[in-house]
Amino acid sequence: MTKEDLDFKATEAIRENRVKLYIFKPSGRKMWIVVGKHGRYLVLPEAEYCTCNDFFFRVMSGEKPTCYHLLAVRKAIQEEAYSIIKQEDTSYRKILEELLSSKAENKTTS
Numbered sequence: 509m510t511k512e513d514l515d516f517k518a519t520e521a522i523r524e525n526r527v528k529l530y531i532f533k534p535s536g537r538k539m540w541i542v543v544g545k546h547g548r549y550l551v552l553p554e555a556e557y558c559t560c561n562d563f564f565f566r567v568m569s570g571e572k573p574t575c576y577h578l579l580a581v582r583k584a585i586q587e588e589a590y591s592i593i594k595q596e597d598t599s600y601r602k603i604l605e606e607l608l609s610s611k612a613e614n615k616t617t618s
């Protein structure tokens with residue numbers, strides 16, 4: 509996948525409203541999530557980290573510069589084009605566990 513492909517997929521994700529910022533109340537804690545074709549991914553833009561397989565197998569090995577989820581979040585921040593979802597702090601753990609376990613099970617919830 510070329511840089512242009514990554515750009516295209518990132519732009520598409522933004523356009524289709526698949527970049528989401530969860531804000532937890534009352535702590536104000538934030539969580540970026542990109543809804544992909546095979547599930548939802550947790551993205552940490554400051555740490556340059558994403559929970560998708562592409563990131564684990566191709567970005568960390570240096571094969572790819574980044575995955576499109578990470579790119580989508582960066583672009584969304586720049587363009588202020590993302591949906592904000594407000595959640596209670598009590599749901600934080602549950603949502604986080606869901607995101608991490610869906611990776612392990614390799615669910616295909618598109």
Ligand SMILES: [Zn+2]
Pocket residue numbers: 549558559560561562563575576577578
């Ligand atoms: Zn990713």
